[in-house]
Each structure stands twice: as structure tokens, then as C-alpha cells.
Amino acid sequence: MTAVPALLVEDLSVAFRTRSGTVRALERVSFAVPKSETLAIVGESGSGKSVTAYAVMGILDPAGQITSGRAILGGLDLLAATADQVAAVRGREIAMIFQNPRTALNPIRPVGRQIADVLIRHANVPRREAPDRAVELLRAVGITDPGRRAKAYPFEMSGGMCQRVMIAIALAAKPSVLIADEPTTGLDVTTQAVIMDLIGDLARDIGMATIFITHDLALAAQRADRIVVMHAGHVIENAPTAELFARPRHPYTAELIAATPDAAASLCDLASIPGALPDLRRLDLPTCRYAERCPRRLADCDEALPPALAIPEHVVACRNPLS
Numbered sequence: 001m002t003a004v005p006a007l008l009v010e011d012l013s014v015a016f017r018t019r020s021g022t023v024r025a026l027e028r029v030s031f032a033v034p035k036s037e038t039l040a041i042v043g044e045s046g047s048g049k050s051v052t053a054y055a056v057m058g059i060l061d062p063a064g065q066i067t068s069g070r071a072i073l074g075g076l077d078l079l080a081a082t083a084d085q086v087a088a089v090r091g092r093e094i095a096m097i098f099q100n101p102r103t104a105l106n107p108i109r110p111v112g113r114q115i116a117d118v119l120i121r122h123a124n125v126p127r128r129e130a131p132d133r134a135v136e137l138l139r140a141v142g143i144t145d146p147g148r149r150a151k152a153y154p155f156e157m158s159g160g161m162c163q164r165v166m167i168a169i170a171l172a173a174k175p176s177v178l179i180a181d182e183p184t185t186g187l188d189v190t191t192q193a194v195i196m197d198l199i200g201d202l203a204r205d206i207g208m209a210t211i212f213i214t215h216d217l218a219l220a221a222q223r224a225d226r227i228v229v230m231h232a233g234h235v236i237e238n239a240p241t242a243e244l245f246a247r248p249r250h251p252y253t254a255e256l257i258a259a260t261p262d263a264a265a266s267l268c269d270l271a272s273i274p275g276a277l278p279d280l281r282r283l284d285l286p287t288c289r290y291a292e293r294c295p296r297r298l299a300d301c302d303e304a305l306p307p308a309l310a311i312p313e314h315v316v317a318c319r320n321p322l323s
């Protein structure tokens with residue numbers, strides 16, 4: 001009945017081995033991104049948003065280990081695929097843009113060349129045509145005088161301009177999925193809106209699904225069709241955006257929304273949510289990682305979490321959800 005999603009993440013668990021113990025960063029994370037839709041992943045710092053993205057992209061820190069899960073893209077499980085298979089897909093079918101475009105770009109290669117590299121490698125563009133196509137792409141992401149700008153180095157461009165270049169690189173091969181990890185953090189508000197519009201417009205043009213990782217509930221509400229809320233490495237709620245705001249079912253989501261009345265605050269500084277994320281190295285981590293902060297905790301909250309698939313279209317991982 002339901003169509004095949006652009007990306008399906010199921011049961012993803014990741015642990016990092018560190019000197020001070022094992023960090024259980026993700027536990028059984030699941031979500032699906034329908035084709036052409038935007039899914040926001042929101043959560044406090046340390047909740048596991050970036051680790052989820054890195055695991056799917058195959059760029060986890062070597063200390064990180066995927067201990068369970070699948071990430072299905074176009075019939076291929078990225079987590080079980082060979083390095084060659086992943087290399088063939090990354091940049092072509094799934095691409096990522098990062099918070100700090102300046103460090104993600106190659107500092108010693110003109111930006112036009114960097115875009116041309118991707119076009120040759122991933123979009124089957126003949127080498128001769130690549131430079132002109134790179135200039136076209138720079139124009140498409142709203143860079144004025146793109147012919148001249150193509151010859152510039154990243155340090156010669158503003159942060160907003162570098163992010164446009166990153167977007168041009170990410171979208172060069174028209175991937176079916178884009179992961180944008182805090183793509184506008186550090187940019188001024190006007191540039192933020194322009195960049196988000198740009199990503200939205202380009203996604204629409206090529207029918208691309210977008211995973212938008214953010215601290216900013218307001219931005220998520222404006223831009224996403226669906227919101228996944230993470231807490232301490234768990235997906236605790238997943239619902240269509242309007243539904244999530246109208247009827248939050250997990251006590252943590254309700255706290256988040258209450259703490260941000262016009263949904264305008266950023267989750268970066270959630271001083272008003274009592275407690276902190278538990279230390280993910282703890283050996284006695286509770287089954288519900290929110291239990292120790294939760295005003296609705298029941299005795300049986302320490303038992304296994306209910307399957308996070310309680311209600312179709314609206315997933316909540318809680319034994320005592322709001323109705």
C-alpha cells in the first residue's frame with residue numbers, strides 16, 4: 001500500500017569504544033524518508049543526529065561500530081554493502097552537506113573545479129563539458145557572476161557563498177536523497193532563509209528526499225513534512241509536522257514544544273527542560289533514556305520500551321504517552 005521510501009533506516013545501533021567506556025550513541029533508530037519529502041531530525045546536542053547521518057553515509061569515526069541495522073537506498077543496504085558499492089552510490093544517489101562548508105570544501109582547489117570533479121565522477125559528464133556545467137550549477141544556486149566565481153578558492157568566498165557551493169556539489173549528480181546536517185548554522189538569518197529556500201526549490205525540481213538535521217524547531221516546523229525527535233540515541237517520536245505540534249504524544253516532545261511557545265527557540269540551549277541527557281557510557285542506562293527526567297514516569301517504564309510503532313503515521317516510544 002505504502003510506496004517504497006527513498007531511504008529506510010531500520011534498527012540502527014552505533015557504539016563508540018573510548019578509553020572511558022563504550023558510548024551507546026544510537027540504539028535501534030528507525031525512520032523512513034518518502035520520496036520527494038523533507039524529514040527533519042531534531043534533538044538536543046548529543047542526541048545522535050549526526051551519528052545517524054554519518055553511519056548512513058559510511059563516514060563514521062573509526063572508533064564507531066555499527067552493531068545492528070539497515071539503511072536501504074534503492075534496494076541496496078548501505079550498511080552491508082561493500083566499500084565499492086557504497087562509493088558508487090555516495091555522491092550519486094545520496095549526498096550530504098555539512099554545517100561548516102568551508103572545512104568541507106577543498107581549500108586549495110577552485111570551487112568550479114570541485115564541482116566539475118563531481119560531475120565527471122558521478123554524473124557521467126564528459127571532461128570537456130564539465131567546467132561549463134559547473135558554471136551553470138553555480139548560477140543555479142544563485143551565485144552572481146558564476147564564470148568568475150568558478151575560479152575562486154573557498155577562502156575568497158563568504159560562508160553563505162561556500163554553502164551554496166556545497167549545495168551545488170551535493171546536487172551535481174541529482175541524488176535521490178540529501179542529508180543536510182545543520183546547513184545554515186553560523187549564517188545570518190537572511191542567508192539562512194535563502195539557503196533553505198534554495199535547498200527546497202532544488203529538491204522539488206529533481207524530486208529529491210531531504211533529511212534536515214537541526215536544533216531549530218521553528219525551522220523544522222516551517223520546512224519539514226515530518227519530524228523525528230531524538231533523545232539520547234533513541235527516536236522517541238516521529239509524526240507529520242502539524243500532527244506533532246498539535247498532538248505531541250511523548251512527554252519529552254511536549255516539554256520541547258512547551259519550552260518553545262512559538263517554536264522559535266533553538267534546542268541548543270534548552271535550559272527549561274529539567275535534567276540532562278544521561279551519560280551514554282553508563283552501564284545502568286535505563287531502557288527509556290528519558291525516564292530519569294520524565295514527569296510521567298511509571299513503575300513499568302523500566303521494562304522494555306514498547307515497539308516504537310504504536311500508531312500508524314505517528315510513532316511514539318513511551319509507556320505512558322499523552323493522549
Ligand SMILES: Nc1ncnc2c1ncn2[C@@H]1O[C@H](COP(=O)(O)OP(=O)(O)OP(=O)(O)O)[C@@H](O)[C@H]1O
Pocket residue numbers: 016017018023025043044045046047048049050051052061063064215280
Ligand atoms: N568519535 C566519537 N567518539 C565517542 N563518542 C562519540 C563520537 N562521536 C559522537 N559520539 C557521541 O555520540 C553521541 C551522539 O553524538 P552526535 O554528534 O550524533 O550528536 P548530535 O545530536 O549531532 O549533537 P549536535 O546537535 O551537538 O551536533 C554523543 O554522546 C557523542 O558524544
Ligand code: NI
Pocket residue numbers: 049050051
Ligand atoms: Ni550533530
